Amino acid sequence: MILDSIVERADEIRRCFGGRNIYQTAENSGAKVWLRPLGGLKGFYVFENGLRYIVINNQLDEITRRVVCAHELGHDMLHRELSAGGIRENTMFLESNKTEREANLFAAEILLTDKAVLSELEYVSDPETAAFELNVPVELLEYKLELLNHKGYNFNFSAVQSDFLR
Secondary structure (H helix, E strand, O other): OOHOOOOHHHHHHHHHHHHOOOHHHHHHEEEEEEEOOOOOOOOOEEOOOOOOEEEEEEOOOHHHHHHHHHOOOOOHHHHHHHOOEEEEOOOOOOOOOOHHHHHHHHHHHHOOOOHHHHHHOOOOOOOOHHHHHHHOOOHHHHHHHHHHOOOOOOOOOOOOOOOOOO
């Protein structure tokens, strides 16, 4: 999936189903969001019998739960046809997997508006501080910076760490 399609889909979901938070947005789109104890599993998405479920490990911190929800919503919106048996994952932000990368880009786009990121970057010079202020992991901000660069900006950022949330 190309970057433009991911941006358009995230913007459409935010516009049509946007709620006060990512959980409400997912629910408004028709996906059921469940917080459950999952051990070492961060979360998963499943589409069965016409029903869509995003299941998130309730033992994760709130920032990570939000990112996992947005990531799994990305699978729902971009890869539903691939999820007959569920997309289960212990790790996120793995560049070696095309669907994971696309779900991460979707999560960055839906959680971080261009305006919020650009405004924050006016006041801070490093991604770590900006991510802290935006209440997201730095890796998610780096995906957003990649999307902003695709939109015509010119941000320098390090390569995304492949073992994030392992």
